[in-house]
Amino acid sequence: MTDRKKKQLIVSIMPNQALGLEWETTKNKITPEQAKFQDKIHHNFTTQTKKWLFYLGFTIPSVQLSPSLDYFIRFANDFVVALSRVPELETLRHEAFVDMPFGICQNFLSARPMMVGAEYVTREMLEQLWQGFNETFARDIKAFDGRVSDYFNEQNPDLHPAGRVFFHLVENRNQALPFAFMATYSAGMGSNGKPKHLPLKHAIESHDDAALLNLLSTVYKAGESSQIVADLIDSGELFHPLAWDADDAFQFLKEIPDYEGAGVICRIPDWWKPGSSKTGVTISLGDKKPSLAGLGAILDFKAGIAVGDLEFTREEINKILEESRGLAFIKNKWVAVDPEKLKKALEACDRIQDMAEAGMTLGQAMRVRLNPEKMLGRTVPGVDISVSNGTWLASVIKKMQEPEIVNTVLPGKGFKAQLREYQSKGLNWLNFLHTHRLGGCLADDMGLGKTIQILALLSTFTKKTKFRASLLVVPASLISNWESEINRFFPGLKIYVAHPGFNRSKTSPNGKKEQKSKELKLPQSQLNRLDLVITSYTLVKRYPWLGRYNWNCLILDEAQAIKNPGTQQTRAVKALPAAHRIAMTGTPVENRLSDLWSLFDFLNPGLLGSRTEFSKFAKTLKDNPKGYARLRQLVSPYILRRLKTDKTVISDLPDKVEMKTFSDLSPKQIVLYQKAVNDLADKIENSEGIQRKGLVLSSLMRFKQLCNHPDQITGTGDFKAVHSGKFQQLGRICETIYEKRERVLVFTQFKEMTQPLQAFLETIFHHPGVVLHGSVSVTKRKKLIQTFQGETYCPFMVLSLKAGGVGLNLTRANHVVHFDRWWNPAVENQATDRAFRIGQTQKVLVHKFVTRGTIEEKIDQMISEKQALADHVVAPTGETLVTEMDDKKLMDLFRLSLPD
Incomplete structure (x- = not known):
C-alpha cells in the first residue's frame, strides 16, 4: 500500500520491452477513488504479471490515471473491442485470433505520451503485446466453463461480443435509391474457414422461437438506442433487402458504433471510416525557401478546406452548400456534408488567408502545428484545423528526420578519429542544423560517441x-x-x-x-x-x-x-x-x-510557446x-x-565498449591526499628492502581508498557524495542508467565499500539493489543472482572484485563500472565478463574510473604504455611495477598533479 494522497501509478518500459509499474510522486491530488483503483491495478500486476493489462482492457476507468497507464489501458481496450467483433467467436473460442489493424499500431506509435522507456515502444513491441493478449484470451476461454458471452459479462457487463447477425450496406447503381441494406446471419463455418452467411429471413424458417430470440438478441439490444433498428424490427423489414436513399444511408452510417457496441457486425463501404465526415481547414506552410535562416525566417503559407480526405476550392464549397447536405456524391466519391460546419470552415479559411498577407516566421509556423486553433484565437466547434508542410519546409523537416539523406560533410584538418557510419550521419545532421541555425x-x-561527433562538428568550423x-x-x-x-x-x-x-x-x-x-x-x-x-x-x-x-x-x-x-x-x-x-x-x-x-526553450526559444502556454x-x-x-x-x-x-x-559496434571515466578529487580529498604524500616522503627515506616494499604496497592501498572516498580512510562512515569525485561521477552515470531502466554491475576490490555504495546507489535508482562479496553464502548468492536476473527491476549489483570474478552469469547488466582499479587487466576483464556471457543480447558499456592527477591516473598510463606486458600468461600488476621504482620516481608517481 502507498501514500494515496501523493502517489500515482506509472508504466515504465524496460530495455527488453517488458512493462513495469512504479509509484511516482505527483503534485496532483489523488482522490480516494483513484487511490483505490490504482491499488487494485498494482495488486493485479504483482499477482497476475502476464494478465493484468489484458483484464484492464475490459475496463473503461472512470477516474483519471497517469498518461502512461491510460495509454496502455486504451491499447488493451482496443484489443478487447476488436475481439468482441470477431464473427463466430463462440464457435472459434480458444482458436480465435485477432490481427492488429495497421491503423491502431500507427495511432499508438505516434501518440505515445512522455513516459519512461517511450523509446522502446516500437511496432514490434506493440505487436508482441497484442499477441500476448491473444494467447491470454485463448488460455482463459479454453478453461472457462460457459459461453463466450458469459465470459465477457463476468469481465464487464456493458461489453457484448459479436453475435451472428450482420448488417450490410452497399452502393446501388439505382440513381434514385443509391444504397442497399440487408441483414444476414452466420450459419456456421464454411469450407473456406469463414462464416457462411444467409439472409436473415431464412432464420425464421430454420429456428424455433427460442433460438430466433437468441439469434436476434444483439439486434434487439441495438434497437434500444437506434430508432432505425427499432423501426426495422417492428415493420418486419429487417428480414428483407431494402433500397435506401442517401439520407437513410447517412443516418445508418452515423449509428454504426452503437450497432457494433450491441454486438451487431457491420459491413460497410471502404470510403466510410473514422474521420470521413470531418470538415476542416488545411494550412500549408513554407512552399518557398525563405531568404534568411533560423526560426525568424519569414514563411509563406496558404489555407484551404477539406471534407474527409478531399480538398475543395472556395467555389466548390459554395456550390456544395447550394446543392447538398448529408451524403453527397462529389468527385466520384460519397462524402458527408454538414452545411453549418462548412460555413464555419469558410470563415476560418478567410481569416487565415488575411493573416497570410503579413507572413509568418518559421518559429511561429512550427508552433502552429502544436495548437492550430490558436491562429484563429479560439476553437471553432466541428472544424478540424490541420497543418501540412509546403515543398521547401517538407524537404528541411525530412532531412532533419532522416540524417542519412543529408549532404555529407567531412571532418576538418587535425581531427584524428575515425567516425563510425552512424557518427558520420550525426555530423551531417549537426552541420545541417548549424547551416539553418x-x-x-x-x-x-551513452557510449555511442556524442563527444566525438561534437568535436567533428567543431573541426568543420572555419574563420569565415x-x-x-x-x-x-x-x-x-x-x-x-x-x-x-x-x-x-x-x-x-x-x-x-x-x-x-x-x-x-x-x-x-x-x-x-x-x-x-x-x-x-x-x-x-x-x-x-x-x-x-x-x-x-x-x-x-x-x-x-x-x-x-x-x-x-x-x-x-x-x-x-x-x-x-x-x-x-x-x-x-x-x-x-x-x-x-x-x-x-x-x-x-x-x-x-x-x-x-x-530543453526546447534553450534550443529554439518560442517553438513550444511560453511556459504558461505550454502548461495550458x-x-x-x-x-x-x-x-x-x-x-x-x-x-x-x-x-x-x-x-x-x-x-x-548495433552492427557498427563492438560487443563491449570500454571507456575510461575521469573524475577529480573533492577539496577534502585534495587536503588528505597532499598530507598523505608528505607523510610518505618522510617514511620512504628511512626504509629499505622488505620494509620499503611493504610500505609502498600499503601506501598504494591507502591512496586507492582515499581516491574512492575520504571516509574509507577516516572511518567516519558518512560517505557523503559531495566529498568524493568518484561518487559524484557514479551518480551522474547511474542517473542516465536509471532513466533508461537499465542495470549495472559496480565492482570494487574493497568489501567495506560495498555497503556505502549500495546506500548511495539506492538514492539514485529509488529501487533496492543487491550486494555480493566473499562473505555471502552460496545459498544466498544464488538468491541474489536470481533477484538481479529476474523480471522485477533490480537496477544494480555491487560486487567485491574477487567475489564477482568466478562462476557468475549476470547478463541482465548492460553497464559495468570498475569503481576502483585492480591494476591487472586480466582480473578486470574477468570481472567484466560476468556481464558478457552466453545469453547476453545487449551491448555492454564498461566504465573504468580513474581519478585525475593521482596515482590512479599515473599507474593507468604506465600500464597502458606497457600494454605488451599484459598479454603475457601472467601479467604483472601495477603494484609490482611501482615497488621496483627508485625513491625519486616513486614520489613523482604518488605526488598529486593538479593544474597550474
Whole structure:
C-alpha cells in the first residue's frame, strides 16, 4: 500500500520491452477513488504479471490515471473491442485470433505520451503485446466453463461480443435509391474457414422461437438506442433487402458504433471510416525557401478546406452548400456534408488567408502545428484545423528526420578519429542544423560517441564564421573527460578552460604559455582566436563576461542540468548569446513532459510557446491524448537519438565498449591526499628492502581508498557524495542508467565499500539493489543472482572484485563500472565478463574510473604504455611495477598533479 494522497501509478518500459509499474510522486491530488483503483491495478500486476493489462482492457476507468497507464489501458481496450467483433467467436473460442489493424499500431506509435522507456515502444513491441493478449484470451476461454458471452459479462457487463447477425450496406447503381441494406446471419463455418452467411429471413424458417430470440438478441439490444433498428424490427423489414436513399444511408452510417457496441457486425463501404465526415481547414506552410535562416525566417503559407480526405476550392464549397447536405456524391466519391460546419470552415479559411498577407516566421509556423486553433484565437466547434508542410519546409523537416539523406560533410584538418557510419550521419545532421541555425539535441545512448561527433562538428568550423569561438558548458566533473577526448581526437583545437580548477589554455592564442588568471576573463580579441571555451554550469552565472560575447555555437553537455526552468543556473545558461545551440544528453528526453519545454526553450526559444502556454497545452492532453502525436511531430526533427539496440547502429559496434571515466578529487580529498604524500616522503627515506616494499604496497592501498572516498580512510562512515569525485561521477552515470531502466554491475576490490555504495546507489535508482562479496553464502548468492536476473527491476549489483570474478552469469547488466582499479587487466576483464556471457543480447558499456592527477591516473598510463606486458600468461600488476621504482620516481608517481 502507498501514500494515496501523493502517489500515482506509472508504466515504465524496460530495455527488453517488458512493462513495469512504479509509484511516482505527483503534485496532483489523488482522490480516494483513484487511490483505490490504482491499488487494485498494482495488486493485479504483482499477482497476475502476464494478465493484468489484458483484464484492464475490459475496463473503461472512470477516474483519471497517469498518461502512461491510460495509454496502455486504451491499447488493451482496443484489443478487447476488436475481439468482441470477431464473427463466430463462440464457435472459434480458444482458436480465435485477432490481427492488429495497421491503423491502431500507427495511432499508438505516434501518440505515445512522455513516459519512461517511450523509446522502446516500437511496432514490434506493440505487436508482441497484442499477441500476448491473444494467447491470454485463448488460455482463459479454453478453461472457462460457459459461453463466450458469459465470459465477457463476468469481465464487464456493458461489453457484448459479436453475435451472428450482420448488417450490410452497399452502393446501388439505382440513381434514385443509391444504397442497399440487408441483414444476414452466420450459419456456421464454411469450407473456406469463414462464416457462411444467409439472409436473415431464412432464420425464421430454420429456428424455433427460442433460438430466433437468441439469434436476434444483439439486434434487439441495438434497437434500444437506434430508432432505425427499432423501426426495422417492428415493420418486419429487417428480414428483407431494402433500397435506401442517401439520407437513410447517412443516418445508418452515423449509428454504426452503437450497432457494433450491441454486438451487431457491420459491413460497410471502404470510403466510410473514422474521420470521413470531418470538415476542416488545411494550412500549408513554407512552399518557398525563405531568404534568411533560423526560426525568424519569414514563411509563406496558404489555407484551404477539406471534407474527409478531399480538398475543395472556395467555389466548390459554395456550390456544395447550394446543392447538398448529408451524403453527397462529389468527385466520384460519397462524402458527408454538414452545411453549418462548412460555413464555419469558410470563415476560418478567410481569416487565415488575411493573416497570410503579413507572413509568418518559421518559429511561429512550427508552433502552429502544436495548437492550430490558436491562429484563429479560439476553437471553432466541428472544424478540424490541420497543418501540412509546403515543398521547401517538407524537404528541411525530412532531412532533419532522416540524417542519412543529408549532404555529407567531412571532418576538418587535425581531427584524428575515425567516425563510425552512424557518427558520420550525426555530423551531417549537426552541420545541417548549424547551416539553418536550428537548435538540435544530440541524444544518442551513452557510449555511442556524442563527444566525438561534437568535436567533428567543431573541426568543420572555419574563420569565415562571424563569431570565432564556441562555448561548451558541462558539469565540472566532466571537464577532465572533455580534455582527455580533445587531446586524443582533436589535439589542435585551441581551447580555454574557464574554471578555477582547470585555469589554463591548452594552446594559447599567441603560442606562449599563459599565466594563471585570477579573474578567468579573456578579452574579445583573444576569444576570437580560440576555437572553444569550456566552463561549468555553476560558473555561467558567476562569469558575466561569458554573456557579453556572441558565441558561434553554444553546446551543453548533460543538458538535463537545465530541466528546471526556474533556477538561476538555467536562466543564466539560456541568456548566453549564440548563433547556434546544441544540447547533448544520454538521458531520454521523452521521459518527462515537464522537462521538454525547458530543453526546447534553450534550443529554439518560442517553438513550444511560453511556459504558461505550454502548461495550458499540457493540461489539454488529459482529455485529448492525440495531442501527444502533434507534440512528437513538432519536436522529433530536432532530436537525434540512436540506441545501442538500433539495427543501424548495433552492427557498427563492438560487443563491449570500454571507456575510461575521469573524475577529480573533492577539496577534502585534495587536503588528505597532499598530507598523505608528505607523510610518505618522510617514511620512504628511512626504509629499505622488505620494509620499503611493504610500505609502498600499503601506501598504494591507502591512496586507492582515499581516491574512492575520504571516509574509507577516516572511518567516519558518512560517505557523503559531495566529498568524493568518484561518487559524484557514479551518480551522474547511474542517473542516465536509471532513466533508461537499465542495470549495472559496480565492482570494487574493497568489501567495506560495498555497503556505502549500495546506500548511495539506492538514492539514485529509488529501487533496492543487491550486494555480493566473499562473505555471502552460496545459498544466498544464488538468491541474489536470481533477484538481479529476474523480471522485477533490480537496477544494480555491487560486487567485491574477487567475489564477482568466478562462476557468475549476470547478463541482465548492460553497464559495468570498475569503481576502483585492480591494476591487472586480466582480473578486470574477468570481472567484466560476468556481464558478457552466453545469453547476453545487449551491448555492454564498461566504465573504468580513474581519478585525475593521482596515482590512479599515473599507474593507468604506465600500464597502458606497457600494454605488451599484459598479454603475457601472467601479467604483472601495477603494484609490482611501482615497488621496483627508485625513491625519486616513486614520489613523482604518488605526488598529486593538479593544474597550474
